[in-house]
Amino acid sequence: MTQPFLSIRGIRKTYGQVTAVKNVSLDVAQGEFMTFLGPSGSGKSTTLYILAGFQDPTDGDILLNGQSLLSTPSHKRNIGMVFQRYTLFPHLTVGENVAFPLRIRRVGQAEIAERVKKALKLVRLEGFEDRKPALMSGGQQQRVALARALVYNPPVLLMDEPLSALDKKLREEIQFEIRRIHQETGVTILYVTHDQEEALRLSDRIAVFSQGEIDQIGTGPELYANPATHFVAGFIGDSNFINAEILSSADGKAKLSLPGGTVIDGVPMHAGKAGGKSASLLLRPERLSLSSTQVGNGLAVTINDITFLGNNIEVSTLTGSGESLSVRLPFGHEAISSISRGDQAWLSFEPKSTHAFA
Amino acid sequence: MVLSATTDGGQRSIRRNGSFGYVVPALLLIAFFFIIPVLMLLMRSVLEPTPGLQNYQELLGSTTYLRVFLNTFTVAGLVTVVAVVIGFPVAWLLAIMPDKWSRLVMAIIVLSMWTNLLARTYAWMVLLQRTGVVNKMLISLGIIDKPLALVNNLVGVTIGMTYIMLPFVILPLIGILKSIDPAILRAAALCGANKRQCFTRVLLPLSLPGIASGALMVFVMSLGYYVTPALLGGTSNMMLAELVAQFVQSLVNWGMGGAAALVLLLVTMVLYAIQLKFLNPNRVR
Numbered sequence: 001m002t003q004p005f006l007s008i009r010g011i012r013k014t015y016g017q018v019t020a021v022k023n024v025s026l027d028v029a030q031g032e033f034m035t036f037l038g039p040s041g042s043g044k045s046t047t048l049y050i051l052a053g054f055q056d057p058t059d060g061d062i063l064l065n066g067q068s069l070l071s072t073p074s075h076k077r078n079i080g081m082v083f084q085r086y087t088l089f090p091h092l093t094v095g096e097n098v099a100f101p102l103r104i105r106r107v108g109q110a111e112i113a114e115r116v117k118k119a120l121k122l123v124r125l126e127g128f129e130d131r132k133p134a135l136m137s138g139g140q141q142q143r144v145a146l147a148r149a150l151v152y153n154p155p156v157l158l159m160d161e162p163l164s165a166l167d168k169k170l171r172e173e174i175q176f177e178i179r180r181i182h183q184e185t186g187v188t189i190l191y192v193t194h195d196q197e198e199a200l201r202l203s204d205r206i207a208v209f210s211q212g213e214i215d216q217i218g219t220g221p222e223l224y225a226n227p228a229t230h231f232v233a234g235f236i237g238d239s240n241f242i243n244a245e246i247l248s249s250a251d252g253k254a255k256l257s258l259p260g261g262t263v264i265d266g267v268p269m270h271a272g273k274a275g276g277k278s279a280s281l282l283l284r285p286e287r288l289s290l291s292s293t294q295v296g297n298g299l300a301v302t303i304n305d306i307t308f309l310g311n312n313i314e315v316s317t318l319t320g321s322g323e324s325l326s327v328r329l330p331f332g333h334e335a336i337s338s339i340s341r342g343d344q345a346w347l348s349f350e351p352k353s354t355h356a357f358a
Numbered sequence: 359m360v361l362s363a364t365t366d367g368g369q370r371s372i373r374r375n376g377s378f379g380y381v382v383p384a385l386l387l388i389a390f391f392f393i394i395p396v397l398m399l400l401m402r403s404v405l406e407p408t409p410g411l412q413n414y415q416e417l418l419g420s421t422t423y424l425r426v427f428l429n430t431f432t433v434a435g436l437v438t439v440v441a442v443v444i445g446f447p448v449a450w451l452l453a454i455m456p457d458k459w460s461r462l463v464m465a466i467i468v469l470s471m472w473t474n475l476l477a478r479t480y481a482w483m484v485l486l487q488r489t490g491v492v493n494k495m496l497i498s499l500g501i502i503d504k505p506l507a508l509v510n511n512l513v514g515v516t517i518g519m520t521y522i523m524l525p526f527v528i529l530p531l532i533g534i535l536k537s538i539d540p541a542i543l544r545a546a547a548l549c550g551a552n553k554r555q556c557f558t559r560v561l562l563p564l565s566l567p568g569i570a571s572g573a574l575m576v577f578v579m580s581l582g583y584y585v586t587p588a589l590l591g592g593t594s595n596m597m598l599a600e601l602v603a604q605f606v607q608s609l610v611n612w613g614m615g616g617a618a619a620l621v622l623l624l625v626t627m628v629l630y631a632i633q634l635k636f637l638n639p640n641r642v643r
């Protein structure tokens with residue numbers, strides 16, 4: 001078996017009574033862009049801080065190229081990091097900020113000048129050497145921070161919600177820059193965000209954090225198509241959930257009874273507790289279809305609202321038992337012309353395309 | 359910077375509202391109790407015993423008096439350095455301590471500032487004398503075998519004055535240190551800086567304006583200090599304020615006393631001007 005580049009093994013971190021990280025294990029390949037995605041308080045930053053050496057884990061180990069990092073203090077780990085808050089040294093110019101790690105490493109004057117120039121070019125801030133950070137925008141400051149973190153060629157770059165203080169347009173711009181920089185430098189990146197769109201746009205793989213644990217690790221499409229838990233299903237992509245009764249389950253497939261009495265079979269079943277009676281059924285809005293007559297597996301619904309969203313149309317519906325389900329149809333779908341608010345309609349789907357979570 | 363914005367705004371709004379007139383009584387009071395006495399002192403220093411600058415000539419020309427000046431600057435400088443060296447780590451501790459504890463310590467510091475100055479100085483006399491607690495403790499610990507001379511000399515003055523001046527370094531520094539984001543120091547650590555480098559290259563430069571203004575304040579206050587040097591100092595290291603007191607009280611020489619007091623005032627104002635020019639917190643760094 002080949003040795004993983006970076007290996008996080010069974011990390012746990014408690015602060016008194018609070019468990020910030022329960023049990024996190026994860027291997028990262030060299031050059032990979034790995035994102036920790038999860039809601040606030042799910043332990044993403046703590047995991048990153050343990051990697052950076054700002055915190056010691058209560059349990060577990062971190063290996064880089066097979067060597068444990070834990071006994072190495074932060075300043076000797078040679079890891080790069082961009083923080084959520086602006087952390088440029090306010091008393092130094094942009095150029096001096098980027099040169100700082102090199103000065104500490106006693107790199108020669110000429111080489112420093114050259115590498116600072118290259119790093120600033122990488123983040124497209126050539127010519128800003130003499131500016132003071134206070135005179136730069138938030139986005140520019142984070143790009144300088146990125147240059148400062150990359151100038152010493154760290155094997156791993158950590159980024160803790162670096163864009164969360166920026167507005168949406170700027171955020172997207174810099175996401176694009178980060179992707180380009182990742183491709184140009186080939187540096188291994190561990191990126192933390194609570195924004196699924198950002199995670200999907202940037203990452204090779206995503207680790208979904210929930211309450212101090214990783215629920216699932218996979219590529220964006222994998223997480224979307226095959227969520228392992230109810231939480232992942234709700235966090236990645238748009239989702240509807242309805243309650244269903246489990247009639248039987250075997251080999252990871254379940255037979256379910258829906259509120260209207262419809263019985264569906266062959267539904268992928270996750271985390272089934274033996275003998276569990278009820279399940280939550282995931283229905284992706286874009287995997288549902290609507291028709292005015294009853295066709296295939298589905299539910300009888302009432303049309304509640306129809307919203308035009310540009311390239312598609314969102315229809316919000318209510319089931320007989322009062323659960324609301326949204327359906328997304330491509331613009332121009334034939335069902336649209338035949339339905340209007342208050343109509344009865346039939347909502348159908350492929351059992352294979354749904355997921356049940358017990 | 360936040361502070362400066364409010365002061366600037368305040369001044370401007372006073373002018374804008376045309377409510378300048380309301381401060382006239384206060385200005386008159388200052389004129390009456392501060393400026394007029396100073397002017398009178400100035401008059402006496404150039405008029406007594408005969409008109410002319412001979413008082414200033416004598417003061418600045420004689421080695422005896424120059425030694426007093428030198429001693430004044432030495433004590434003030436020493437107190438400033440010791441106060442900063444002790445005050446900085448204390449302020450740092452208070453800045454990173456949980457608020458609950460730092461508030462308690464700060465309350466103790468402020469409370470001590472409210473305690474009578476004479477009482478505090480006499481307390482040091484008791485502590486530092488030959489048979490005092492400090493000497494007894496050092497002897498019983500075996501560090502020394504004969505009591506040290508800790509009062510009536512430079513050591514006594516420095517200890518006593520440093521103690522009194524420390525809050526003026528600590529209290530403003532806490533605010534400055536608290537405003538430094540710990541994430542900046544974390545960033546420095548990941549950049550490769552060890553603890554010492556984080557301190558010298560990041561923390562110290564960032565807190566320098568606070569250190570400098572605290573130090574200058576302590577220096578200026580120390581220059582004119584009277585009670586502590588008079589009680590804890592020896593005759594051989596008299597300070598300027600003591601000299602003034604001696605001229606006026608013992609020698610009833612208002613001319614020399616006035617001249618000495620005005621030289622002290624002038625030095626203080628020059629230092630204050632330097633502070634305004636170079637350490638102005640309003641300036642963009």
Ligand SMILES: Nc1ncnc2c1ncn2[C@@H]1O[C@H](COP(=O)(O)OP(=O)(O)O)[C@@H](O)[C@H]1O
Nearest residue numbers: 015018019020039040041042043044045046047
């Ligand atoms: N220094 C600390 N002391 C106590 N609790 C902490 C500390 N740091 C983090 N926590 C707790 O640990 C949990 C995870 O925090 P964090 O890793 O910052 O989450 P995230 O980055 O995913 O938002 C939170 O419940 C937080 O309150």
Ligand SMILES: [Mg+2]
Nearest residue numbers: 041044045046
């Ligand atoms: Mg966080």
